[in-house]
Amino acid sequence: MKARILLVEDDEYIGAVTKKRLEEAGYDVVHSIDGQAAWEQFQLRTFDICLLDVVMPKKDGLTLAQQIRTVNDHIPILFLTSKNEKEDRIAGLRTGADDYISKPFSMQELILRIEVFLKRTRSQIAKRSTTFAIGKLMFDYEDLRLYNETGEISISLTQKEAELLRYLCENPNKTLKREDILSHVWGKDDYFLGRSMDVFVTKLRKHFKSDPHVKLETLHGVGFRFNIPVKS
Secondary structure, eight states: OOOEEEEEOSOHHHHHHHHHHHHHTTOEEEEESSHHHHHHHHHHSOOSEEEEESSOSSSOHHHHHHHHHHHOSSSOEEEEEETTOHHHHHHHHHTTOOEEEEESOOHHHHHHHHHHHHHHHHHHHHTSOOEEEETTEEEETTTTEEEOTTSSOEEEOOHHHHHHHHHHHHSTTSEEEHHHHIIIIISSOOHHHHHHHHHHHHHHHHHTTTOTTOEEEEETTTEEEEEOOOOO
């Protein structure tokens, strides 16, 4: 599967050339010419890396990076800056960007930087836990099953149930906004997907009835909190 890049560059010529060269290198590239359009694209699709210009109309790159970090704290963000924009580079790194490359840049160097970050991200994903203790239950993500404490009784989960449950297990006892869950698990914040999420939440609650210490709490107008016992 091709890695998908969000390229945000307000200079249409530079953006078009960069997009073409990256596509020739085997990437799937979505090009936006302003920060607001880029944010809308980010909410609609799943990306593997973001390449952001700093100075742009409607929404600058620093603001866009901050927004991205509110819903995704692991996607690599690389700023495309001018040589004289030292303060912007520092500000970008403070907003959560991973690196920057100065214009005019070599496409070979840009592609090498992209590959370094994609390799790192793939390695981090591969290291994600696949089994979780949930009170008296044990969740095996790869097996798509919930087991009781003896391991003798199991409940089969759908792929989407398992993806939602893994996200909850990775963020226990925290306030989780609806839009963040939708963006992480479904790839975008959408009304109809939100209704679908509510159905999956109801299904998961039924699985937790055997342990009163496990509760998937609804925070009205906000989202959910997955309350589970904390091991001492």
